[in-house]
Amino acid sequence: MKAAVIVFPGSNRDHDVARALRQAGATVVSVWHADHELPAGTDLAVLPGGFSYGDYLRCGAIAGRAAIMDAVRAHAARGGLVLGICNGFQILCESGLLPGVLMRNADLHFVCRRQHLLVERADTPFTNRYARGQVIDVCIAHGEGNYAADAETFARLDGEGRVAFRYCDASGTVTREANPNGSFSAIAGIYSERFNVLGMMPHPENLIDNLVGGTDGRGLFDSLVAGLRTAA
Amino acid sequence: MKARVTVTLKTGVLDPQGKAIEGALKSLGIEGVGSVRQGKVFDLELTTADREAAEAVLKDACEKLLANTVIENYRIEIQG
Numbered sequence: 515m516k517a518a519v520i521v522f523p524g525s526n527r528d529h530d531v532a533r534a535l536r537q538a539g540a541t542v543v544s545v546w547h548a549d550h551e552l553p554a555g556t557d558l559a560v561l562p563g564g565f566s567y568g569d570y571l572r573c574g575a576i577a578g579r580a581a582i583m584d585a586v587r588a589h590a591a592r593g594g595l596v597l598g599i600c601n602g603f604q605i606l607c608e609s610g611l612l613p614g615v616l617m618r619n620a621d622l623h624f625v626c627r628r629q630h631l632l633v634e635r636a637d638t639p640f641t642n643r644y645a646r647g648q649v650i651d652v653c654i655a656h657g658e659g660n661y662a663a664d665a666e667t668f669a670r671l672d673g674e675g676r677v678a679f680r681y682c683d684a685s686g687t688v689t690r691e692a693n694p695n696g697s698f699s700a701i702a703g704i705y706s707e708r709f710n711v712l713g714m715m716p717h718p719e720n721l722i723d724n725l726v727g728g729t730d731g732r733g734l735f736d737s738l739v740a741g742l743r744t745a746a
Numbered sequence: 747m748k749a750r751v752t753v754t755l756k757t758g759v760l761d762p763q764g765k766a767i768e769g770a771l772k773s774l775g776i777e778g779v780g781s782v783r784q785g786k787v788f789d790l791e792l793t794t795a796d797r798e799a800a801e802a803v804l805k806d807a808c809e810k811l812l813a814n815t816v817i818e819n820y821r822i823e824i825q826g
Contacts, residue, residue, distance in 0.1 A: 572814055617817070
């Protein structure tokens with residue numbers, strides 16, 4: 515598994531996600547946003563968390579139009595894997611790789627805390643090491659994670675099973691109280707039509723070591739590396 | 747040639763920032779404000795003197811970057 519982590523001005527979670535990928539057995543290279551190509555043989559392109567371009571204009575808006583994004587779009591069109599975490603999810607929406615938009619949290623507060631997620635399906639390259647319906651304990655840290663889209667888009671996402679994760683409580687129940695940002699239908703992450711692009715607000719890369727509180731995030735990176743090994 | 751682009755949220759899109767401003771106005775005792783919606787204003791200086799060319803450039807700029815047309819509308823004014 516060869517992963518390319520794209521670094522934008524203001525990315526700050528690129529090293530964490532690289533560490534999580536290496537721990538799972540991937541080879542990781544950093545790619546600068548102004549580059550026009552991904553390294554040859556890239557299996558997975560990662561848009562890390564952070565505050566690209568200081569969140570100017572709209573979160574992810576300027577990064578979504580960076581030179582490297584044409585290469586990421588081409589990679590996705592070929593069926594290549596793309597993972598966007600937090601600001602990376604915002605960039606995926608702004609770049610048109612995923613539908614919808616991430617709005618300001620409904621209560622206007624930046625939220626930084628542990629958060630339970632419901633794994634909606636375990637048959638994708640990103641979640642095959644989890645079980646369907648499994649509750650995982652990860653972290654969230656965002657001010658604009660309130661997923662919104664028009665009714666038609668929601669109906670399609672739901673109908674095609676493209677919701678990847680929902681915010682839930684420790685027992686796996688999706689409740690209003692467990693929704694940290696007002697996101698429609700408690701959506702925490704969504705897939706592209708072909709399930710090769712995943713955007714998610716939570717940070718699985720925070721929870722990969724018991725030393726810092728848990729390992730529930732490892733499943734995502736293990737899934738990516740293991741899935742590719744099986745396919746190859 | 748100068749132009750102003752105004753970007754506003756589409757009707758029906760929840761605007762928590764506008765709501766917060768609305769609340770702040772009320773708490774200041776400013777009466778008579780029914781509701782507030784927040785938007786953005788961009789002032790642009792264009793290198794062309796041709797109105798039609800300017801409109802095309804501005805539309806392109808709005809569609810590709812200045813507005814997210816999933817949730818926002820834009821209005822272009824060319825100021826001579």
